Amino acid sequence: MDTIGTHLLVELKACDSKSLNDVSSIERAMHAAASAAGATVVSSQFHNFGPQGVSGVLVLAESHLSVHTWPEHGYAAVDIYTCGPDCEPALAHKLLAEVLKASTVEVLEIKRGLAVATSNDSQGIVSQGIVVGHHSIQHTSLQHTSLQHTPLSVLSDESGESGQGKDRARSRPE
Amino acid sequence: MDTIGTHLLVELKACDSKSLNDVSSIERAMHAAASAAGATVVSSQFHNFGPQGVSGVLVLAESHLSVHTWPEHGYAAVDIYTCGPDCEPALAHKLLAEVLKASTVEVLEIKRGLAVATSNDSQGIVSQGIVVGHHSIQHTSLQHTSLQHTPLSVLSDESGESGQGKDRARSRPE
Numbered sequence: 001m002d003t004i005g006t007h008l009l010v011e012l013k014a015c016d017s018k019s020l021n022d023v024s025s026i027e028r029a030m031h032a033a034a035s036a037a038g039a040t041v042v043s044s045q046f047h048n049f050g051p052q053g054v055s056g057v058l059v060l061a062e063s064h065l066s067v068h069t070w071p072e073h074g075y076a077a078v079d080i081y082t083c084g085p086d087c088e089p090a091l092a093h094k095l096l097a098e099v100l101k102a103s104t105v106e107v108l109e110i111k112r113g114l115a116v117a118t119s120n121d122s123q124g125i126v127s128q129g130i131v132v133g134h135h136s137i138q139h140t141s142l143q144h145t146s147l148q149h150t151p152l153s154v155l156s157d158e159s160g161e162s163g164q165g166k167d168r169a170r171s172r173p174e
Numbered sequence: 175m176d177t178i179g180t181h182l183l184v185e186l187k188a189c190d191s192k193s194l195n196d197v198s199s200i201e202r203a204m205h206a207a208a209s210a211a212g213a214t215v216v217s218s219q220f221h222n223f224g225p226q227g228v229s230g231v232l233v234l235a236e237s238h239l240s241v242h243t244w245p246e247h248g249y250a251a252v253d254i255y256t257c258g259p260d261c262e263p264a265l266a267h268k269l270l271a272e273v274l275k276a277s278t279v280e281v282l283e284i285k286r287g288l289a290v291a292t293s294n295d296s297q298g299i300v301s302q303g304i305v306v307g308h309h310s311i312q313h314t315s316l317q318h319t320s321l322q323h324t325p326l327s328v329l330s331d332e333s334g335e336s337g338q339g340k341d342r343a344r345s346r347p348e
Contacts, residue, residue: 003244003251005251009286013288042221042229043221045217045219045233047217055233055238057240059229059230060229061223063229064229064231064240064242066231066255068257073177073288075287077177077179077287079253079255081251081253110282112185113249114247
């Protein structure tokens with residue numbers, strides 16, 4: 001099985017507070033997000049905290065999808081980590097940003113795994129295997145807020161696929 | 175509740191293959207790792223994949239702790255994401271590295287949350303809130319492999335604490 005993975009760390013800001021505290025809606029959205037990314041859900045766990053806030057994680061055949069929300073601050077931290085070449089994790093966070101009505105979305109893309117290029121080149125900040133590739137500020141379709149875009153660096157498509165085999169994601173649990 | 179969090183992305187390499195496929199041992203180690211970090215476990219889910227490999231996630235009161243293993247490659251990807259000032263996530267990955275007999279450990283530290291400093295200064299690579307602060311190669315006590323250390327940048331303690339309040343982690347689920 002391929003160890004190469006894409007891990008998106010997503011900061012959703014200025015979200016709708018009510019949506020951030022609706023654990024049922026968030027769980028449905030997370031399953032829809034996994035499906036949108038082309039991932040297979042193995043198991044899920046969601047919790048509503050007191051006085052407010054939701055945490056939830058889906059274990060995927062391809063790794064995991066997690067969300068933690070702070071309704072009082074309009075903020076959610078989302079992680080989408082998928083291994084193998086068949087998923088499109090960006091589609092997952094876009095769906096979650098819409099459901100949570102995020103005004104701004106910040107994405108840090110990390111390439112992980114054993115075959116990630118280890119040379120420091122112009123296409124990414126690379127060190128001993130982890131590649132911090134694509135740090136972008138995106139605007140949802142809800143509000144086109146003007147933000148500074150201060151990229152760390154941008155991985156080209158070619159770089160993003162370097163060393164990536166065609167192994168499938170791991171099988172479902174025995 | 176404090177949105178400021180420390181997220182460690184940990185690459186464990188040249189691990190013991192048998193340990194990487196022992197789901198019971200990994201689940202025990204993950205609970206011990208959460209405890210070592212000072213975190214509170216809310217729920218857990220662990221799976222053994224076919225033909226090999228383990229994925230497991232603990233939802234924490236402070237966010238989450240996850241592991242994905244590839245016994246056939248001697249590799250595991252660990253995430254430790256804790257919010258609030260009371261946890262020491264580095265203690266978690268050190269314990270897991272020992273249990274999985276990792277020869278090399280690579281750590282990327284990300285500061286997340288709304289109050290993270292947003293200026294680009296000498297203490298970290300900062301962009302619109304996410305701080306990529308401390309990328310280190312560590313050697314476990316098991317094998318003192320000689321490795322290059324190529325840091326992206328290092329956050330000082332002062333920078334790491336900037337804007338960090340004293341709110342407690344979220345309460346346990348209702």
